[in-house]
Amino acid sequence: MIFFTKAFWLQVSSPKAFYPFAGKVIPFFMITALVLTVVGLYYGFVLAPPDYQQGDSYRIMFIHVPAAWMSMWIYIVMCVFAIIGMVWRTRLSDMMAGALAPTGAMFTFLALWTGALWGKPTWGTYWVWDARLTSELILLFLYFGFIALRAAIDDPQRAARASALLACVGVINVPIIYFSVKWWNTLHQGASVGLTQKATMADSMLTAMMVMAFAFWAYTFAVAFMRVRNEILEKEKNSAWVSETLTKTVEGKNEST
Amino acid sequence: MNLPEFLDMGHYAPYVWGSYGVVASFMLVEVILLMTKRRSLVKSIARLARLNRESKV
Amino acid sequence: MIEAFRWLIWREMTLALRRKAEVLTTMLFFVIVVSLFPLGIGPEIDTLREIAPGVLWVAALLASMLSLNRLFADDYIDGTLEQLIISSQPLALMVFGKILAHWFLTGLPLVLISPVLGMQLGMDVDSIIILMLTLLVGTPVLSLIGAVGAGLTLGVRGGGVLLSLLILPLYIPVLIFGSGAVESAQAGLGVEGHFSLLGAFFIGSLVLAPLGAAAALRISLD
Numbered sequence: 001m002i003f004f005t006k007a008f009w010l011q012v013s014s015p016k017a018f019y020p021f022a023g024k025v026i027p028f029f030m031i032t033a034l035v036l037t038v039v040g041l042y043y044g045f046v047l048a049p050p051d052y053q054q055g056d057s058y059r060i061m062f063i064h065v066p067a068a069w070m071s072m073w074i075y076i077v078m079c080v081f082a083i084i085g086m087v088w089r090t091r092l093s094d095m096m097a098g099a100l101a102p103t104g105a106m107f108t109f110l111a112l113w114t115g116a117l118w119g120k121p122t123w124g125t126y127w128v129w130d131a132r133l134t135s136e137l138i139l140l141f142l143y144f145g146f147i148a149l150r151a152a153i154d155d156p157q158r159a160a161r162a163s164a165l166l167a168c169v170g171v172i173n174v175p176i177i178y179f180s181v182k183w184w185n186t187l188h189q190g191a192s193v194g195l196t197q198k199a200t201m202a203d204s205m206l207t208a209m210m211v212m213a214f215a216f217w218a219y220t221f222a223v224a225f226m227r228v229r230n231e232i233l234e235k236e237k238n239s240a241w242v243s244e245t246l247t248k249t250v251e252g253k254n255e256s257t
Numbered sequence: 258m259n260l261p262e263f264l265d266m267g268h269y270a271p272y273v274w275g276s277y278g279v280v281a282s283f284m285l286v287e288v289i290l291l292m293t294k295r296r297s298l299v300k301s302i303a304r305l306a307r308l309n310r311e312s313k314v
Numbered sequence: 315m316i317e318a319f320r321w322l323i324w325r326e327m328t329l330a331l332r333r334k335a336e337v338l339t340t341m342l343f344f345v346i347v348v349s350l351f352p353l354g355i356g357p358e359i360d361t362l363r364e365i366a367p368g369v370l371w372v373a374a375l376l377a378s379m380l381s382l383n384r385l386f387a388d389d390y391i392d393g394t395l396e397q398l399i400i401s402s403q404p405l406a407l408m409v410f411g412k413i414l415a416h417w418f419l420t421g422l423p424l425v426l427i428s429p430v431l432g433m434q435l436g437m438d439v440d441s442i443i444i445l446m447l448t449l450l451v452g453t454p455v456l457s458l459i460g461a462v463g464a465g466l467t468l469g470v471r472g473g474g475v476l477l478s479l480l481i482l483p484l485y486i487p488v489l490i491f492g493s494g495a496v497e498s499a500q501a502g503l504g505v506e507g508h509f510s511l512l513g514a515f516f517i518g519s520l521v522l523a524p525l526g527a528a529a530a531l532r533i534s535l536d
Contacts, residue, residue, distance in 0.1 A: 148480075223291065226288075237305060246303065
């Protein structure tokens, strides 16, 4: 498999080489995401039975849990790219870090939103200050901070490096924040009534969640690559290879129609 | 389960479909925004290239 | 190296004492914010006593954060910061010196005035002592973490508000255990757990924050 060779990655790591590579790969990721979604939702809505306690409302779990997973994984992957960009000074890594952030923030918001809509029928309230939801909210602020800092600095190199440092500081703090909030929450027992729900997970439920998680990952790659391609176009709009590539694409389309 | 029961989701319809609806919309909007941005970038680059060619002639 | 450190501290204090007003504003902000709560919530002393730990800690947080802009801004403008970076002295140590002086001038006053505010909110003496101790251990952590944010946002548009957005999430663990300790004391329970964690935050940030802030400064000034 060509993807496992170092030579391949070195070659693809320049924006100029990455652009066409990403262009070919994006449709593949999108189709994978759609197929996995169909499969996952089939498991979740057709094969999985209603829950003993929660009836059909628990089915929100099939997007809530994967969204929450994504919000955390994307943050970590974002940090990894940021560190690579800082240490090896590769612009593409910086761009990937920046490209992942909005999608990560979106999943964080969606985790909160679906969590609230799941909470209302289950615990009777839209918002509960439990450890996970509260930490998720703080994660959303961390994403916003990352995006805001990047946007506020004009020099792209400084913006990339500053936001990379911020992401690293954040990543160290996320477990600390989670632990603190969890502890704080157990102390204030009043707020945590009825939160310990034993998820009696049928196999079909677990499968649905995992498949949806993979679907979200495929989606994230597609979207992040799209964002990076847009950024490459923007940064290199004056260079020859860009106008050549685009005119070739246009001509190619004209010939085929 | 028939269709009306499925849509009702055991009376939890607003919560379940509210969740799935918002998630689907956000993801759709994200993709549309990126595609629109790309289109406008391609157009502006084409315009830039054309102006360059014309100014060289 | 020690010489340079001592010189730096002396310089910071001298400059600050020439502009006493700026030093006092942090403390005044703390006082005013705390005073707003009875006005907003009502003078019921029992209610006030109950919310006192949280209110005092949040106010200390905000006051600390507001004062951060001053940490590097002046030296950035007049070029001293650049000199510090280029100099052969370890930047992390110099940054630590600045943070120490900064805390002395903005954090320590909060600790000292907190008993008065605690009494205003109906706290008992034992809880007030715990409050002072938590602030004593906690406000340096706020200054240390804040320095990293201040370094990152040097000279950036909308710096102050942006700094708040960046720093406040990171302050949350300190807030939780700081006010948690005071609440615990009020309820007559033990505070060792809280203080161990506050202590851990203190040591952790003492070691890591100057390095992070130094890195942030290098990023901002290169």
